[in-house]
Amino acid sequence: MTYLLTTTAAFGAFTLFFAVILAIAGRVFKIEGNPIADNIESLLPQTQCGQCGFPGCKPYAGAVASGEAEVNQCVPGGERTMLQIADLMGVEPKTVEDEATAPMIAFVREDECIGCTLCIKACPVDAIVGAPKQYHTVITEHCTGCTLCVEPCPVDCIDMLIKPELLEHWSWPLPDTHRAQLAIERKGQHASHTS
Amino acid sequence: MLHTLLKSIQKSTRTFSGGIDPEMSKITAAAAIATSMQPQLYILPIKQHIGEACEPIVSVGDHVKWGQKIARSQGYVSVPVHSPTSGKVVKIEEHATPHPSGMGLPSIFIEPDGKDTRDKSLKPIKAYRDTDPTELRERLRLCGIAGLGGAVFPTFIKLLKDNRNPIETLILNGIECEPYLTNDHRLMIEKAKEIIIGIDIIMHMVGAKKAIIAIEDNKPNALEMMQETLEILSESFPDSTRIEVCQLPTRYPQGSEKQLIEVLTGKQVPAGKLPMHIGVICQNVGTSKAIHDAIIKGRPLTERIVTVSGDAVPRPGNMRVRLGTPMRFVFAQHGLETFDHVHLLHGGPMMGEKLKNADVPVVKSTNGLLAMHSTSMKEAHKSEQPCIRCGHCGVVCPVSLVPNLLADQCRNKQFEKAESYDLFDCIECGACSYVCPSNIPLVHYFRYGKGQLAQIGREQNFAHASKQRSEHRDDRIAREKEEKAAKRRVVREKHVAKADDDKTSAGKPDHDKTADHKTADEKKPKTTDKTIQKDKPSPKSPPGKASSGKVSS
Numbered sequence: 001m002t003y004l005l006t007t008t009a010a011f012g013a014f015t016l017f018f019a020v021i022l023a024i025a026g027r028v029f030k031i032e033g034n035p036i037a038d039n040i041e042s043l044l045p046q047t048q049c050g051q052c053g054f055p056g057c058k059p060y061a062g063a064v065a066s067g068e069a070e071v072n073q074c075v076p077g078g079e080r081t082m083l084q085i086a087d088l089m090g091v092e093p094k095t096v097e098d099e100a101t102a103p104m105i106a107f108v109r110e111d112e113c114i115g116c117t118l119c120i121k122a123c124p125v126d127a128i129v130g131a132p133k134q135y136h137t138v139i140t141e142h143c144t145g146c147t148l149c150v151e152p153c154p155v156d157c158i159d160m161l162i163k164p165e166l167l168e169h170w171s172w173p174l175p176d177t178h179r180a181q182l183a184i185e186r187k188g189q190h191a192s193h194t195s
Numbered sequence: 196m197l198h199t200l201l202k203s204i205q206k207s208t209r210t211f212s213g214g215i216d217p218e219m220s221k222i223t224a225a226a227a228i229a230t231s232m233q234p235q236l237y238i239l240p241i242k243q244h245i246g247e248a249c250e251p252i253v254s255v256g257d258h259v260k261w262g263q264k265i266a267r268s269q270g271y272v273s274v275p276v277h278s279p280t281s282g283k284v285v286k287i288e289e290h291a292t293p294h295p296s297g298m299g300l301p302s303i304f305i306e307p308d309g310k311d312t313r314d315k316s317l318k319p320i321k322a323y324r325d326t327d328p329t330e331l332r333e334r335l336r337l338c339g340i341a342g343l344g345g346a347v348f349p350t351f352i353k354l355l356k357d358n359r360n361p362i363e364t365l366i367l368n369g370i371e372c373e374p375y376l377t378n379d380h381r382l383m384i385e386k387a388k389e390i391i392i393g394i395d396i397i398m399h400m401v402g403a404k405k406a407i408i409a410i411e412d413n414k415p416n417a418l419e420m421m422q423e424t425l426e427i428l429s430e431s432f433p434d435s436t437r438i439e440v441c442q443l444p445t446r447y448p449q450g451s452e453k454q455l456i457e458v459l460t461g462k463q464v465p466a467g468k469l470p471m472h473i474g475v476i477c478q479n480v481g482t483s484k485a486i487h488d489a490i491i492k493g494r495p496l497t498e499r500i501v502t503v504s505g506d507a508v509p510r511p512g513n514m515r516v517r518l519g520t521p522m523r524f525v526f527a528q529h530g531l532e533t534f535d536h537v538h539l540l541h542g543g544p545m546m547g548e549k550l551k552n553a554d555v556p557v558v559k560s561t562n563g564l565l566a567m568h569s570t571s572m573k574e575a576h577k578s579e580q581p582c583i584r585c586g587h588c589g590v591v592c593p594v595s596l597v598p599n600l601l602a603d604q605c606r607n608k609q610f611e612k613a614e615s616y617d618l619f620d621c622i623e624c625g626a627c628s629y630v631c632p633s634n635i636p637l638v639h640y641f642r643y644g645k646g647q648l649a650q651i652g653r654e655q656n657f658a659h660a661s662k663q664r665s666e667h668r669d670d671r672i673a674r675e676k677e678e679k680a681a682k683r684r685v686v687r688e689k690h691v692a693k694a695d696d697d698k699t700s701a702g703k704p705d706h707d708k709t710a711d712h713k714t715a716d717e718k719k720p721k722t723t724d725k726t727i728q729k730d731k732p733s734p735k736s737p738p739g740k741a742s743s744g745k746v747s748s
Contacts, residue, residue, distance in 0.1 A: 171646020177579035
């Protein structure tokens with residue numbers, strides 16, 4: 001009987017002791033924010049376009065981390081981003097339904113702009129400059145091509161243009177050989193096996 | 196036996212690891228430099244160097260002189276563009292440049308008037324030894340001098356006297372290890388004096404203690420010429436004893452800057468560092484001649500020597516061509532008029548880039564123009580076979596990489612892995628592709644990998660910058676909201692306080708009232724009265740109303 005009592009008491013004491021340590025550790029080493037969401041966010045292209053159905057890249061990252069959103073909703077990120085997120089989350093890759101078009105930039109036709117500032121307010125990355133009743137213009141280097149400024153414009157003076165390819169940004173294509181094509185095919189097959 | 200051992204050790208210090216001995220085919224070595232005729236139109240791209248593009252400073256219809264600046268540099272790593280003749284600017288629009296993409300750059304089109312009137316705004320500096328190096332450096336920048344070996348890096352940046360990195364040795368690169376090319380070879384024979392004066396100018400500018408002119412042993416006449424000229428100049432030229440001519444065994448890619456430095460000094464340039472960090476600078480012989488012209492004659496860089504060769508050219512030769520001359524016109528002077536089944540190369544056969552057509556101008560980097568029959572080109576790109584792990588590519592790699600592994604990684608898009616295997620140390624010399632028995636286009640894979648890595652880097656930087664801007668915007672919106680709410684709160688509290696005050700008729704003397712409140716109250720008694728009257732019918736409700744109003748806003 002005493003054995004039983006001492007054992008229970010000893011284990012009870014141990015439990016209490018470790019519980020206290022865990023409680024303290026939980027306070028001291030508490031991680032601020034959501035590390036998974038942060039990691040996912042760092043993979044996203046940060047266009048803040050909202051095409052995923054969330055109001056920006058950060059909310060979408062949070063939604064993916066908590067399982068509320070699928071991994072394939074980022075349109076501008078395309079397949080590469082989807083695979084990276086799926087890898088991070090340890091879930092099966094899904095096909096990206098909406099294919100992203102070529103990189104776009106917004107362009108304000110200044111003659112038609114009435115200076116209403118609505119597009120400036122809509123731009124998620126502050127890439128449009130202008131003042132009330134003055135022409136607005138898009139800072140080309142900062143524009144992410146999210147198209148969020150197109151809809152608010154009351155006079156439809158914003159065009160989405162294909163981003164011009166710069167000579168400095170040109171890069172060599174993959175060699176046009178049979179084996180290079182084979183490598184791409186195998187890569188695709190590997191992705192479909194694992195999913 | 197000891198003697199041979201010593202000899203082999205000595206020999207081993209004068210070489211670099213790897214390298215190949217391709218067939219040199221220097222068929223134009225004996226052809227004297229001819230001068231190109233004037234084309235009907237010069238095409239000058241606004242960027243002919245590595246770095247930032249220039250901005251045109253002339254407009255259509257302007258008359259320009261030979262050597263007049265027509266585009267000014269924007270940014271530090273940039274040199275201006277000059278007119279190669281006197282004439283009229285006829286248009287400024289995008290035109291294809293000698294670039295593997297076939298893409299265009301804004302270009303200035305000049306129609307020559309045939310008079311060749313020189314622009315004399317830059318005065319010759321004959322007494323360069325008594326001139327401050329910074330002034331000479333600015334002159335070289337103004338004259339648009341960029342490395343004429345092919346890399347076209349702005350020369351003035353390299354010629355900096357820096358006390359942290361004192362320059363011991365100047366190496367003058369007369370190696371010209373690319374097959375077919377003979378432009379440096381002919382220049383050394385015909386312009387030896389100018390080259391040596393150019394060396395003296397560079398030595399004065401950087402404070403170098405000695406200079407080495409490096410020439411491969413397949414150009415004995417160039418070597419002799421340089422030595423003779425040095426002897427002749429030694430009478431009028433006290434410093435000529437510090438200039439040494441050095442003969443090196445022929446080996447490709449010995450003309451590569453870092454390999455040549457290793458051969459001559461025994462020191463390796465660490466990855467990511469520049470030769471000046473180990474006290475060495477390297478200049479091409481053509482650049483040295485251009486420096487001479489810029490300082491002694493006050494002439495900007497408007498022409499260069501080009502080797503026009505290849506088995507499809509009926510009369511191969513070396514030619515002094517003004518920058519901006521269309522390549523079709525240059526080939527025509529050597530008897531090549533039609534380009535059916537002909538591959539055009541800009542540069543040498545090892546590192547040169549294939550041109551889409553001949554309608555591009557000669558630029559500062561054009562050291563050679565090769566036209567080869569399609570049948571004589573190796574079709575490596577089409578007949579790639581599996582790697583048989585023979586290891587030849589690793590043996591010949593001058594920077595000791597593992598090319599077959601890197602190619603596999605690039606092919607399978609494992610770019611980060613390739614980067615960790617030092618993909619960016621590759622100098623793209625093409626030795627690995629040359630020896631590969633499976634015809635794997637190794638260098639093409641490396642260029643692809645490097646381009647993709649650069650693209651990924653750019654995208655990451657852009658995403659990072661976009662994220663920051665987005666966060667700043669969110670912060671700003673939150674702050675504005677807060678400020679608005681705070682303002683509203685102040686107004687509400689004021690009104691409530693006023694109402695309370697009115698109700699109790701100054702019953703609370705210690706009520707928190709600022710001077711501003713007072714003045715506002717005194718200034719606008721009517722409005723406050725009105726609000727009080729409004730509030731009066733329901734004296735108990737205002738606090739609740741105020742708070743609910745704040746929440747809804």
